[in-house]
Amino acid sequence: MNNYNISLGLLLLMVALNGHATLSVVTTTQDLAALTEMVGGERVKVQSLTQGTRDPHYAAAKPSMIRKVFRADLLLVIGADMEIGWLQPLLQSARNARVQPGNPGYLDLSNVVPLLGKISGPVSRAMGDVHAKGNPHYWLDPRNGIRMAQAIATRLGQLDPAHKEEYQQRLNAFAKAMDSKLQTWLTELAYLEGKPFIAYHKSFIYLADVFGFHIVDEVEPKPGIAPSAASLNSLVMHIQNDDIGILIMEPYYERRSARYLSEQTGIRVAVLPQSVGAQPDINTYFDLFDAIVAALNDAGEK
Ligand SMILES: [Zn+2]
Structure with missing residues (x-):
């Protein structure tokens, strides 16, 4: 094989690999992005709307964020009012029916974990910036990370049934690794x-x-x-x-x-x-x- 053929072969391989990145996933936080990468592998292209260096309670809907949501096949959100200040205007501006709440391209992970700190009774501004639906910082429990990954794998499999098995396998590997890591952390x-x-x-x-x-x-x-x-x-x-x-x-x-x-x-x-x-x-x-x-x-x- 000459050099030309080798580079042509490489190019074809790269095209084939790129062809695997079928689903475009957008997440509101980097934690959701990291979990999606874990179960989606090379089948997904994941982008987070906010950076983990910033306070997730606040974000401003920038044009670059609107473009990401516009192109997304799947939008993952923390929910429980975490993004209450900025997600709604972003969804409206992006005009992407696939990722509107209620459609398969919208997944609110607060629905798949047991929320703590729910407030019973009326909520008023005098109580401060409270989250009435329950505390939204639930990704800070590794056990919830596994629940979130499960929901993400299931949804990826629904949107991309051809690779359903692969998502499940990756999920199982993640959950197993997480279980053993958690034991170490608990001991420590x-x-x-x-x-x-x-x-x-x-x-x-x-x-x-x-x-x-x-x-x-x-x-x-x-x-x-x-x-x-x-x-x-x-x-x-x-x-x-x-x-x-x-x-x-x-x-x-x-x-x-x-x-x-x-x-x-x-x-x-x-x-x-x-x-x-x-x-x-x-x-x-x-x-x-x-x-x-x-x-x-x-x-x-x-
Ligand atoms: Zn908070």
């Missing part, structure tokens, strides 16, 4: 069980649920409301009275309050990556929990 963090924690925002209740620590207070006096001098000082009292050792927070919140609390009480601050993409070295859903467990261990003083 067993010493934190029952310990009282403070969180900056009400976003780690799923993490607390899986690893068994207790979040007894928040830096935000109400969800989405910044702390005041008075609320910080009452927190100082709470930390001292209950001997609370660890404060956990996302990287995108201001650090001044945590520094103040740490100076006043000696509480250790663990800045936890909350999403895939929150740090440059977090590219997969496994990386996310490896990084969270490492950050907890750094602050945890075994």
Whole structure:
């Protein structure tokens, strides 16, 4: 074979491989994108609308995002009001019937996990930025990651029945790997069980649920409301009275309050990556929990 034939062969191979990327999937967060890549492999092209470095409660509908939604075969959302501020206008502008709620190209993952923190009774603005349908930060429990991956694999198989088996196989491999990873993480963090924690925002209740620590207070006096001098000082009292050792927070919140609390009480601050993409070295859903467990261990003083 001469050089020309070799490069022609390579080219044909590349065309064939590219032909496999049949489904265009758009996700609202990088966590959803990472899970989809895990079960979709080369059959899917996945793009996230937001970056894991940013606060997922807020986003602005940019033209580039509208174009992505316009071309999507499948749109995956966190739901439970997480994207309430920005997804609706984006869906309207994109005018893509395939991915409108109710159609097969729209999948709300909050429907496939047990949501914690549902609020019974009336919700008012005075309660802060609360999520009435339940807390939407559910991807921070590896067990929910498996449930989400299952729903994604099933939906990919419905939209692309020719490769249904492949999605299921990838899902099974992911779930098996996740189960064994989770056992390792649980063993490593067993010493934190029952310990009282403070969180900056009400976003780690799923993490607390899986690893068994207790979040007894928040830096935000109400969800989405910044702390005041008075609320910080009452927190100082709470930390001292209950001997609370660890404060956990996302990287995108201001650090001044945590520094103040740490100076006043000696509480250790663990800045936890909350999403895939929150740090440059977090590219997969496994990386996310490896990084969270490492950050907890750094602050945890075994
Ligand atoms: Zn929230």
